[in-house]
Amino acid sequence: EDKVVQSPLSLVVHEGDTVTLNCSYEVTNFRSLLWYKQEKKAPTFLFMLTSSGIEKKSGRLSSILDKKELFSILNITATQTGDSAVYLCAYYQGAQKLVFGQGTRLTINP
């Protein structure tokens, strides 16, 4: 059965720390893996990864996919309190259905 497993489920760090969030997957007919950030409302898109080993970067956030070991990581450097959120990874099941992991709740303390 296809699935994604995120770890850790919860993480509390101090402002300025660097964090690494993990998403391992078992997906037949894998096409892409997506990362979203969810604060109080709906998820906002961060990255879509389709190719192994190519890092995607946006400011202090970066992500990479390893298709051999079947995981992706999301890195956040120099964390700020505004980075506190639930981070979700997701994959496409079939052509259209986006399936989400359970999320990592990240809390950044000042």
Added chain:
Amino acid sequence: GAVVSQHPSRVICKSGTSVKIECRSLDFQATTMFWYRQFPKQSLMLMATSNEGSKATYEQGVEKDKFLINHASLTLSTLTVTSAHPEDSSFYICSAAMASGFPIYYNEQFFGPGTRLTVL
């Protein structure tokens, strides 16, 4: 660009009434829209996929007669929760995939801000 709106953002209704939630893509055409439900401290679960001009495809366990979906145009999909009960209280989120000519799994989905439904 790529903004999706939902209306209302919050609704409280009495048990047995019906509630309609609108999802609009504001600056792009969306051939496909998706409806998700999220319970507290849980992840998003897809309820149904809505294609413009055709019947929605519902996920297993989602009652299509209870959650009516209409995708009347390339920019509007509606979800009607009929005869709502307290257990239907949840956060309902729509998303839209841009009509780009590429398969959906090559594109991100743009999410609306969500509608919090409370059924008393």
